[in-house]
């Protein structure tokens with residue numbers, strides 16, 4: 001069974017996390033969910049859901065300020081972490097090895113254990129500091145996957161645009177997905 005850490009930091013874009021959570025549960029994965037303090041507020045503002053949303057079988061909800069949780073250790077057998085959405089603050093701390101919360105520590109574990117770290121960044125425009133932090137993480141093996149939905153699939157709804165980003169995350173996780181069809185160019 002896949003064990004995946006789903007982290008929600010304080011950036012806009014929590015509907016992406018909601019959709020990813022649902023699909024991961026459907027896929028049979030075991031999920032460890034962590035929200036930063038600001039992430040909690042933005043989650044309820046943007047999705048209208050409370051934290052009880054994560055109270056499901058195969059899902060464990062942890063507090064970001066509690067490092068006494070199994071996923072904070074390299075000895076625990078989870079395989080990937082997705083920070084979705086990933087704020088520039090969280091990205092900056094990860095890039096600089098500041099493992100002062102469960103989210104940043106778990107990301108640090110992923111890098112040192114050579115596990116998959118996917119950061120769904122959300123900020124625009126980007127400063128040189130943001131770009132350098134993302135470059136540093138990329139060099140260390142992490143994947144920066146900006147929340148930037150495309151239009152070539154001709155999205156009709158916001159859900160379609162959410163699915164585009166979540167589909168790309170699932171591709172990176174190696175989980176079969178059908179929510180985003182492969183692009184197939186057929187001239188009219």
Ligand SMILES: Cc1cc2nc3c(=O)[nH]c(=O)nc-3n(C[C@H](O)[C@H](O)[C@H](O)COP(=O)(O)O)c2cc1C
Pocket residue numbers: 009010011012036037038039042086087088089090122123
């Ligand atoms: C409503 C709201 C929306 C925000 N959106 C973003 C965002 O999209 N991207 C970003 O980098 N920071 C955003 N921020 C700022 C971060 O939440 C802030 O820098 C915070 O300290 C990040 O810490 P965290 O990642 O531990 O939650 C937002 C803050 C608020 C209150």
